[in-house]
Every structure is written in structure tokens, then in C-alpha cells.
Amino acid sequence: MITGKAWQFGDDINTDLILPAPFMYLPKEQQAKHVFEANRPGWVDLVKSGDVIVGGRNFGTGSSRPAPLALNALGIGCLIADSINPLFFRNCVSFGLAALECPGVSAAFDEGDVAEITLSAASVRNLRTGQTLTGVPIPEALLKLMQGGGIFPLLESEGLIGPGIDSAGA
Amino acid sequence: MGMTIMEKILARASGRSRTSPGDMVVVDVDTVVLYDGNFFPAYWRDIKSVAKPDNVVVVYDHRAPAPDQYCARAHSVGRAFVEKFGIKRFHDIGYDQGIAHVIVAERAYALPGTVLVCSDSHAGSAGALNCAARGTGGPDVIYALTKGSTWYRVCETIRYDLVGRLRHGVTPKDLFLHIAGIYGNHSNYNVEFGGPALASLSIDERRTLATMGTELNAEFTIFEADGILDTYLRARTDRPYQTYNPDPNAVYADRRQLDLGAIEPLVALPDRVIDNSVKVGDVADVFIQQAFIGSCANGNLYDLQIAAEVVAGRRVAAGVRFLVTPGSQEVYRQALKAGYIETLMAAGAVVTNATCGACQGGHMGVIGPNEVCITASTRNFKGRMGDPSASVYMASPATVAASALTGRVTHPGEFISMERAG
Ligand code: SF4
Secondary structure (H helix, E strand, O other), X not given: OEEEEEEEEEOOOEHHHHOOHHHOOOOHHXXXXXXXXXXXOOHHHOXXXXXXXXXXXXXXXXXXXXXXXXXXXXXXXXXXXXXXOHHHXXXXXXXXXXXXXXXXXXHHOOOOOEEEEEOOOOEEEEOOOOOEEXXXXXXXXXXXXXXXXXXXXXXXXXXXXXXXXXXXXX | OEOOHHHHHHHHXXXXXXXXXXXXXXXXXXXXXXEHHXXXXXXXXXXXXXXXXXXXXXXXXXXXXXXXXXXXXXXXXXXXXXXXHOOOEEEOOOOOOEOHHHHHHHOOOOOOOOEEEEOOHHXXXXXXXXXXXXXXXXXXXXXXXXXXXXXXXXXXXXXXXEEOOOOXXXXXXXHHXXXXXXXXXXXXXXXXXXXXXXXXXXXXXXXXXHHHHHHHOOOOEEEOOOHHHXXXXXXXXXXXXXXXXXXXXXXXXXXXXXXXXHOOOEEEOOOOOOOOEEEHHXXXXXXXXXXXXXXXXXXXXXXXXXXXXXXXXXXXXXXXXXXXOXXXXXXXXXXXXXXXXXXXXXXXXXXXXXXXXXXXXXOOOOEOOOOEEEEEOOOOOOOOOEOOOOEEEXXXXXXXXXXXXXXXXXXXXXXXXXXXXX
8 A cells, every 4th residue: 555645736747847858868866856847846855755646637648758767766656647648657567656547536636635545456545535536457467567666677587687787877 | 340450460469369459468579679768877777688689770869979978878888789789770870870760661670560669659650661669668678678578458449541632731740730639639549540542641751640649649550551551661671571451340449531631731839739739820920939840750851852842942030040850861861862951951941960859859959948949840848849938839841941931930831832733
């Protein structure tokens, strides 16, 4: 179960907002400092580890850049949205960012409410109102990948890749 | 029950006799395309093993040639990878370089009926070649590289039947803006193009539409295969392939007819692609500082041709920077030979080497605070091409070229006849 404070972001949040282009190739710790810089400057200083992003429709539309990695590095506990762009959701699985599509969730939360999320049951509860919503179930294999930290730990355990070579970030 | 093109290709690639919407399939990957963005530290890893090195393509495009030390180091990481695994299809800075999606078509790396994995979101461009491709992510590409497989969810398909013919000066980009404006979001659907008017569109023109499928949030965008595709491919490769067309009784989530003759030049207003298209005349009072033609969608020879036709014998307006970035060095050479580059430069355009460049705000034409840009590229998102306070309008190369001449958003009909000769 994931419990965290909710931050509201609205509809059609694109990847250029989540991770602006000038920073997308930086190491993830540096990416994290620029998340939502254009639409919500200063937010990265307010958000706490474990907090939850609440999106409206089509969250994450846009490029395949490692935006979920930046949200991970920022310590986001979970992303819940009325709908998540399928490419973005795929990257949430691949980078191991907890994410759940849950129609109606943006209307069910005020900013600052606390969300309690059970990914395996695809359920979201608002602890202030007591309302529980049911989201779109995540296929078991994908949930396992998402909760296991994504593709890199898996490939590493199979000896197919080594750890990151962060020379360029030095 | 019949199958759509994507249902057939995913069935073939997953070793099944059929697939239906809702199925999760693990498929063999025929081609893995890496670009310079993959070699940055955020998601590159020390690769110990490559499933099939002959299936790998490496292209430098997003930041090429390297604009700074950071990118230069990533390029070096990529070259070391190419060397280590003996990758033959490597498109480094030089004769064979270009934007990955353009190279993939130009060199016929994407074959009909095959599965291509590239982490870039506009990989669906290869759908114009009847090839199953879509944007994935950096980790997906490394998975496909090392294991030779990937996974997809089979989605329902929306079918577009094309009829009629585009008027002269109206381009597939306008057709896209029409679809994006009328039908908006296609999330969780494949998009399939076909119909009698397909034959009026070249492979490059189809690629513009297939590339822009990403901006409809479509899963796979795929085109029917026809004789024009065969001719295109046979000029480029002798590798065998099998084409896939839909069954007559394929089941679609929706089937829509598009009359190409009724399409007119459109513009997407800033910050959002879908549900945001207006007629050019509606924004004719918007003044611009930059006009850009380029990208995997609009850096084709035909894009440069129509731009050259619009600006021929005229000069770019004072105070406007008109940037043209061919999609590949091969397109650049062809445009040079055809005289388009000379015409564009005589008008005052700055023609750059092939790269993503201004499309992505990385280099070669980044826009400043409060500036206004009109672009024939893929996205108009806030901050994409530079400062977040800038406004980006998106249109066809003809409209962008016309706007460069006047310094405001301008209908191409002000400079060229929109009647198709003959
Ligand atoms: S040209 Fe633009 S949209 Fe195409 S791959 Fe490059 S950055 Fe992406």
C-alpha cells in the first residue's frame, strides 16, 4: 500500500512540462530539480518524498524521454490520473514508477488530501473523504516489473547489462 | 472475424494464428534503432550482450553534431558500443547521417510486416512502410537489444479511408491538423490508413502522417501496403518481406472517411496539438520572429520543395529568422541538386545540416522569452522549442514559408496557386 499527500496537476500534462528538454539528458538527480519548472515553478522544493501526483486526462502525453525516472528521483510515491498516456504508462513500468489509471480520481481529490493506493487491487482511497475509487487493473507481469524497479534491475539480474556508466554526468 | 493490419502483424510476430484487442503479446523484434539520446547516462547501461547485432541500427540525430561536451561524451559512448558489437548500420555524423526515422525509411530498414523498436516517441513513422513501430522508452530498447523481444498490448483500431486529392499547397500536415482538430485524442487505439486516395500520397507524405500519429496519442499508426510502397522499397533493398493488409471483415472501433480535396491549410495554436486547430486566416494577425521547417515529419524533400516554391524570388521579412533543417543528409543533397536549397537561401533562409535541431529546442534555433515561432515540425508544447514564455504555432511547410515572407501567420495561397496543374 502507498500513502501520500496529493498534488493536483490537471489535464494533458505533457512530458515537456514534466521534464523540460534542456535537462532531459542530465543524470536523474539533476533532472529532478527541474520537474514542472514551466507550469509550476518552485514546486520541486515543496514536494516531499512519498507524495502523490494526481493528474487529469492523458497525463504524460508527448515524448518518450525518461520523465518517470525524474519523478522517481524526486521521490514521488505514486502517480494516479484519470487516464495516463499509454507511452508514458509504459515508461512508468520500465522505470519502476508506481502509477495507476483511475477515472474520476482528479475530481475526488483536493490538493493536500492524503491518498492511499493499492496497486494490486487497482484501488485509491481518499483518507479525508473516505471515498474509494477503482482504477484500471495492471496486468500481473507488468505490475511485477513496475514494483521490481523496472527493466534495468531485471536485465542486471540476468547478467545482460551492467550498472550505469555515468561518465558523462561526472 | 477478420483482422486489422496490426492484429495480423502482432499475430505473426508473436507466433499466434490471431490476436484480438486486449491480448498482451510478447513479440520477436526484427529491428532495434538506437539514437544519440539513448547513450546519455540517465538510461544507458554497460551492455554485456546483444541478441542480434545485425538487427541493430544506430543513428545520431537529436544533438548532432555534438553541440557541447556533454553530448560529445554521449556520442563517444555510442561509438564504443558500435565498435564493441560490430554494428554495421551506424549513421554517425557524415554522408549517411540524418534523423533516425528518416534514415529508417530511406535505407529500408523498416520492412512491411516486421517489428521495429526505437525508444523515440515518433518511431511510428515506420508505419508508413507497413511496419509495426511505436514509441517505447529507453529501457524498452535495451530490453529489445539484449533479449530480442518486447511486449505490446493489442488495441482496437480506428480506420481512416482516404478519398479525393489534396489541393496544391495543402500538405499531409494540414490533413493531420484536420484529424487532430476534429477527432482529437486517439489514446489506446491503433490508427490505420488506407482507401483509394492512398495512391495519391508518396511514401514521404505518408510518413508525415504516420509520424504525427504520435501526437494523436495513438498506439501504432500503420498504412496499407501497395505498389507505391513496393517500388519505394525495391529501389532500396533486395531483402524479402511480406506485406499485411486488413481483412475485408476486419473489426474497427470506428471507420472514418477523409476527403482530401476538402482539406485547407490549418494551424495549431500554441501549447497543445490536439483539439487546437484553426484556419490560417483566424490567426493572420499573429506576428512571428522565427519560422522553422524540419523534423522527422517535415524535413522531407517534398517539404523543402513546397517551401522553395513559396519563397522563390522573394525575401524573408525583416526581423524573421527562417530556419530549414533537412531530415537527412541525403535529403539535403537531393534538395541541393534540385535547386531548392539555392532558392531557399536566396530568400534568406538559413539551411542547417540534418538534425532534430530546433524541433526539440536542443540547438540550432532555440527560441527566447516571449518570442513567437511558427513551425513545421512535430510539437508546439510550451517550452519545447526554447523558453516556456515563447509561443509556438504549428503548420505545414507551405504555411511556414509563407509566414516567413510576411512576418505574420500567412496562408500559402498569398504566394502560390492552390490549384493543382493537370
Ligand atoms: S525531429 Fe523532433 S520529433 Fe522527430 S525525432 Fe527529432 S526531436 Fe523527435
